[in-house]
Structures are given as structure tokens and as C-alpha cells.
Amino acid sequence: MQIELEMKNRTLVVRLTGELDHHTADALRTAIEKELDKDVATSVLLNLQGLTFMDSSGLGVILGRYRRLSQMGGQMAACCLNQQVRRIFELSGLTRIMGIYPTEKLALEQL
Amino acid sequence: MMEVKNSMLLCFPSLSQNERFARQAVAAFALQVGDWTLVELDEIMTAVSEAVTNAIIHAYEHGVGEVRIRARILEGNGLEIIVEDDGIGIEDVAQAMEPMFTTKADQERTGMGFSFMESFMHELSVTSKPNQGTSVRMVKWLAAQSDTQE
16 A cells, blocks of 8 residues: 655645555554654545555544544545445444545645 | 356465455455456455454464465355454454454454444354354355345
């Protein structure tokens, strides 16, 4: 899995390519935590356009970061979900607690 | 003469880099059952990923052991997948299968693994013996067949 990070104002944009499972979850956790530790980002946007697979291990990493941001008073959102990833988001209830947008541009306007 | 249906056995050490290999191998084998939709293939891959991840994280939490996947094509366009390990076993299977139940919340485990297996496959059964291992059996029928099976 490839992880691309970019700061846009105070939103950390995380673009993922590949498959997010237990094997790749740690790298994502570490990458986002490292950025949040800098105390600059107040929100995180996950751009999942290139993510072709995700299971409950990926869900765990996303929920963990969601909790940290919520405690900080920050926000988390996701955009560009493919079918399989959307299904996991829906079944787990993530779509009810997190903003889901069709494009990165629309998501950034809301954060 | 009775037709012999295809089957396969996949054995690998409980290393996390095998999670992707396992789900993709099973999906490739599944194609022999018939024309699954892409959604159905995603469901099979997710279910396999969850079962294999459980074996790696829970069954062999103290080291590395062998994970075996047996897959078989069933009469009536079905796919049977059995994921087994020789690990620590599950003390209370019913509790482990409850949505959101996890023994490893500190490691950001969601307790959704069995829920996904249950949602994505038509049949799910789990047998486990402490210190001997766990076997997860899942069956999925091709959509056209599912009406007569259910």
C-alpha cells in the first residue's frame, strides 16, 4: 500500500493506493500519528480513490484516528470510496459518524 | 460416473504478508465455481482476509504457526472454504462471534471480523479447542443458486 500525505491548510490529506489490511495497517497508523503529533492538523481527510481493498483491520486504524481527532475537537472525513470499501464503511457504521464525499474538493470545502 | 469436483489446500506460516496472498489465491480458485459478480468476489476475499487475520493475530499471538485453507467446489455451484490453525483456540466461540467483541481493543481490533464473515458468506461455522486450534468453515453459493439454497 502506498501512502501519500499532504497538508492543505490545517487538513491532513491522506491518499491511499493499494490494499489496507492487518499487514499494511501499522504503516498507515504510524504515518498519520506522526503528522498529528506535530499539532498542526486539526482534521484528516482520507482520499481512498486508489484503495481497492479494506477489511476490519483497516477499519480499526481509521476508527482509532477518528477517536483521537474527536478528542482533539477535530474532524475526520473520507472521499472517493470504491464499492468494496464503501460496503465496509456502511456495515461498520462509519458512514454515520464521518462525512463521506464523492470528491476531494467537496470534502475539503466541508472541513 | 460421479464427477469429481475440484479442491485445493493452501498451507502457509502465519505471517501478515500472506493475508493478501491468501485472499487472492482463494478468489482465483473461486472463479472455477462460475461467474461471480465483482461484489461477490470482494465478499469472498474479505471473509478470507478476516479468518486468516484472526489466525495470525489471535491463534498464534505468541509466535508463528501454520495456517491451512481448504477450498472445495460444492455440488450446486457453491464454494466451501475452511480456514484452520493449530493455535491457542477460542475459549468461548459464541462470545467471540458477537459483533464488536474483541480481546484486543488496545490493538485497535474492532471485533467485526466474524460479523463480516457472516454478512458476506451464506454459511459460517466455527469449531475450536483450547490449545489445539480453530477451524472456520464458510460456504458461499452463486447468486443464481442462492434462492433454492436458502
